[in-house]
Amino acid sequence: MNFELAIVLCLLAATIFMFATGRPRMDAVALTMMAILPLTGTITIADSLAGFSDPNIILIALLFVVGEALVRTGVAQKMGDGLIRYAGPGETRLLVLLMLLVAFIGAFMSSTGVVAIFIPIVLRIAGNTGIAAGRLMMPLSIAALISGMMTLVATAPNLVVNSQLVRDGHEGFSFFAFTPFGIPILVLAIGYMLLARRWLAPKSVAEPAARPRLSDWISDYSLAGREFRIALRKDSQWAGKRLDMLDLRATSGINIIAVERHRGMSRRLIRPVASTQLQANDVLFLDVLNGDREMEALCQHYGLNRLPISGNYFSDNAQDIGMVELMVPPSSRLIDKTVAESRFRSEYDLSIIGIKQGSTASQGPVHSQRLKLGDTLLAVGPWKAIRNIRHDRNLLVLTMPAELDEVIEKPTRAPFAIAILALIVALMVSGVVANVQAALIGCLLLGLFGCVDMNSAYRSIHWQSLILIVGMLPFSLALQNTGGVDLAANGLLSLIGEASPRIGLAAIFVTTAILGLFISNTATAVLMAPVALAVAAEMGASPYPFAMTVALAASAAFMTPVSSPVNTLVVGPGNYSFFDFVRMGVPLALIALFTSIAIVPAVFPF
Structure with missing residues (x-):
């Protein structure tokens, strides 16, 4: 071992130690090593920064954007809601469908993103079925990790290994090269979880204070008895009239919250403004302070039909109609003005439907009440307006409802997102263009068709993961330049001896799995990919089975909560300990080991 290699190995050991302890954060460690390694003379500064120009780094960033589009258009959420609908109350069927669905979605987008999407879905399922969340969160993380064994773009370690193959002058893996290994491992993992789930005993845990839901506010502000839906008959006196002409709020104490307009089988909610012209067959959703008697008189006089409505109409239409609780601060210009005088609806695109002075909800007409310092207001309207009001100095946002996290921003764009995702996969499978170019074309189309905008695209990229990968790549090059890769390969070869390539x-x-106990699976793949190819070269074998084994082992990061961000995400919601992952993950890692050793040489002969 030469002096330069000793320095690189000491830096690598320090990196692994900092990764394992979590101090400082992993991307900061990676940046630090990018700055230090060129000082050792083993690589140049250009080598240290070369990862930023690696096409696979760009590809990973673009895949985050694709995943964001699937979230914003509701594709991922609809699949989750379908799971709730079809799984039923049984835990066995629920577990199987959950793992299958997560593995399928994770094959085409970031596994970390998939878990982030499904955690609230699984928590909601657990609350509705009475199943402890800890019995579902571990299957969720395992399925997300195995989804990385399904396609080339499913997880960063696959792209890292593929990039190493290309750098060494070999042809990279095809898009579905991983699928023959991922499917059997997934099937075995589902069977294993059905047997081993008894180890995931429910634990009592204090739930954090949850944000209120729309149904809570309906109760707090006594809204249930004030919700009405009416349809305009063809002979209605309101048909053809503009809302400012009717002035229903001043004359009848009626707030029109939304206008439902039906065209054939389609239905859309129209935001009511002064210039909105009502049409026959329109359905109005009203907030009426004077109750049933006033409503019956209005229907008879103006040619309206009263329609049935649930007591939770706001909750039932939470994708279209939102609520927010506001407070009047000392500097507000709204103080001593009535709701009508403040022109609240015109300025904020929201309607005030409830007022609290102290802890008591007012029962009088809202539009005529004068606002005072410290009043709590309940406003209803489009989610976009609710988000915008957070920046207004005249109002202080007290509480956003829990439904805000479940709102689909671009539901009408879902067909475009699905079609563009299919196009990206088709381009990658066919090989007509490079994978990174296919993803870039897809992201541009997602922007063109309104599935994602530039701001949300930039926000969706998990920069920490990218910096981690870029920061670890110089280690791979430094180890190659100083003979570290050859040393590791010779060490493995001496350990293996004259054994068969399967033992290799x-x-x-x-x-790879042991190294993954202490650092992320992406960093593990960066370090082990060149070693695996060197071992293959020394044994005179094909590089593909060895490269594939590294990728599969990197995705089999089941054994500790720090092996992958996927595991880290479910620790809190599942109330898991470190030993829970060891107890569940070690047998599953052995299953993945024996399955890989059995199948990999059959698909990629030595």
Whole structure:
């Protein structure tokens, strides 16, 4: 071992130690090593920064954007809601469908993103079925990790290994090269979880204070008896009239919250403004202070039909109609003005439907009440307006409802998102263009068709993950330049001896898995990919089975909560300990090991 290699190994050991302790954060460690490694003379500063120009880094960033589009258009959420609908109350069927669905979605987008999407869905399922969340969160993380074994773009370690193959002058893996291994491992993992889930005993845990839901505010402000839906008959006196002409708020104490307009089988909610012209067959959703008697008189006089409505109409239409609780601060210009005088609806695109002075909800007409310092207001309207009001100095946002996290921003764009995702996959599978170009074309189309905008695209990219990968790539080059890769390969070869190549695959898998106990699976893939290819070259074998083994072992990061961000995300919601992952993950990692060793040489001969 030469002096330069000793320095690189000391820096690598320090990096692994900092990764394991979590101090400082991993991307900061990676940036630090990018700055230090060129000082050792083993690589240049250009080598240290070369990862930023790696096409696979760009591809990973673009895939985050694709995942964001699936979230914003509701594609991912609709699949989750379908799971709730079809799984039924049984835990066995629910677990199987959950793992299948997560593995399928994760094959085409970031596994970390998939888990982030499904955590609230699983918590909602747990609350509705009475199943402890801890019995579902571990299957969720395991399925997300195995989804990385399904396609080339499913997880960063696959792209890292593929990039190493290309750098060494070999042809990269095809899009579905991983699928023959991912499917059997997924099937075995589902069977294993059905047997081992008894180890995930429910634990009592104090739930954090939850944000209020719309149904809570309906009760607090006594709104249930004030909600009405009416349809305009063809002979209605309101048909053809503009809302400012009717002035229903001043004359009858009526707030029109939304206008439902039906065209054939389609239905859309129209935001009511002064210039909105009502049409026959329109359905109005009203907030009426004077109750049933006033409503019956209005229907008879103006040619209206009263329609049935649930007591939770706001909650039932939470994708279209939102609420927010506001407070009047000392500097507000609204103080001593009535709701009508403040022109609240015209300025904020929201309607005040409830007022609290202290802890008591006012029962009188809202539009005529004078606002005072410290009054709490309940406003209803489009979610976009609710988000915008957070920046207004005249009002202080007290509480956003829990439904805000479940709102689909671009529901009408879902067909475009699905079609563009299919196009990206088709381009990658066909090989007509490079994978990164296919993803770039897809992201541009997602922007063109309104599935994602530039701001949300930039926000969706998990920069910490990208910096981690870029920061670890110089280690791979430094180890190659100083003979570290050859040293590791020779060490494995001496350990293997004259054994068969299958034993070599097993050694690569075990080494990768052990290293993954302490650092992320992406960093593990960066370090082990060149070692695996060097071992293959020394044994005179094909590089593909060895490279595939590294990728599969990196995705089999089941054994500790720090092996992958996927595991870290479910620790809190599942109330897991470190030992829970060891107890559940070690047997599953062994299953993945033996399955890989059995199947990989059959698909990629030595």
